[in-house]
Amino acid sequence: xxxxxxxxxxxxxxxxxxxxxxxxxxxxxxxxxxxxxxxxxxxxxxxxxxxxxxxxxxxxxxxxxxxxxxxxxxxxxxxxxxxxxxxxxxxxxxxxxxxxxxxxxxxxxxxx
Amino acid sequence: xxxxxxxxxxxxxxxxxxxxxxxxxxxxxxxxxxxxxxxxxxxxxxxxxxxxxxxxxxxxxxxxxxxxxxxxxxxxxxxxxxxxxxxxxxxxxxxxxxxxxxxxxxxxxxxx
Numbered sequence: 001x002x003x004x005x006x007x008x009x010x011x012x013x014x015x016x017x018x019x020x021x022x023x024x025x026x027x028x029x030x031x032x033x034x035x036x037x038x039x040x041x042x043x044x045x046x047x048x049x050x051x052x053x054x055x056x057x058x059x060x061x062x063x064x065x066x067x068x069x070x071x072x073x074x075x076x077x078x079x080x081x082x083x084x085x086x087x088x089x090x091x092x093x094x095x096x097x098x099x100x101x102x103x104x105x106x107x108x109x110x111x112x
Numbered sequence: 113x114x115x116x117x118x119x120x121x122x123x124x125x126x127x128x129x130x131x132x133x134x135x136x137x138x139x140x141x142x143x144x145x146x147x148x149x150x151x152x153x154x155x156x157x158x159x160x161x162x163x164x165x166x167x168x169x170x171x172x173x174x175x176x177x178x179x180x181x182x183x184x185x186x187x188x189x190x191x192x193x194x195x196x197x198x199x200x201x202x203x204x205x206x207x208x209x210x211x212x213x214x215x216x217x218x219x220x221x222x223x224x
Contacts, residue, residue: 006155032210043116044156044201044214051210059211090155098143098205101212103156 002027006091006104014112019064019078021107023091026072031093033074034101035066038088050074051096086111114139116204118215125192126223133187133218135202140180147176147187148201150217156201160187164207192222 003026013019025031035047046059048066056066063082067075074091088108092101115138125131135145144163148156160169160176162185168177175188185202199219203212 034210034212036212043216044203044212046211049210088153092156094210098210100146100158100161102158103148105155106153108153 002093002102004091004093004102004104006107008107009105010108012110012112013081015083016080019076019081019085021076021089023074023104024072025093028072028093028095030071030096032096033068034092035074035076036090036092038090040087044090048076081111083111085109114204114206114213116202116213116215118202118218120218121216122219124221124223127192127194129192130188130190131192133200133220135185135187135215137183137204139206140183141207142180142204143207145178145185145202145204146212148203150199150201194222194224196220197222
């Protein structure tokens, strides 16, 4: 069966520090991969999605970037974190096409 | 631009009650609609997915309906239990995108 892993589960970082959140999927190949953010008091918002290695689409302009160095690995990064980057970050995967999306357990990011 | 609204934002009911959660969307060009459950600090668990051509889906005590033309979906929970306490999110997948567009959720508390 397919599983999705995100780490770390929680992270506290100072403003201006770099960020790297990792997501990996097991049990499937060539998945679509997604990064969402859930800010306090707001709904989930898609940040990035990828349909293949090295193919990244950005949904909103921001301080973050994403990379997909391997088929089942999706990384969310920032060179310098802002206070507004705080939130709950969720990774998801789906089969190719418009298959249902399956979510990881999320990373709670707090910026001090 | 698609907007998804969930009413009510919060709901508290005694155990055993039947309840209805509402979701509305402004653009009817959807591919499907999903209902998710989110426990505090956790990721999303998919409950029901309704394709745009379907009217309803059922799983156990849950029943979701979809009226695409009027832009509405409901999630019916029968015989509610304290374990049903969570935030319920609806999300639509557009015909033209991979992006799930989420409502802000309904926070449900089922009192013993």
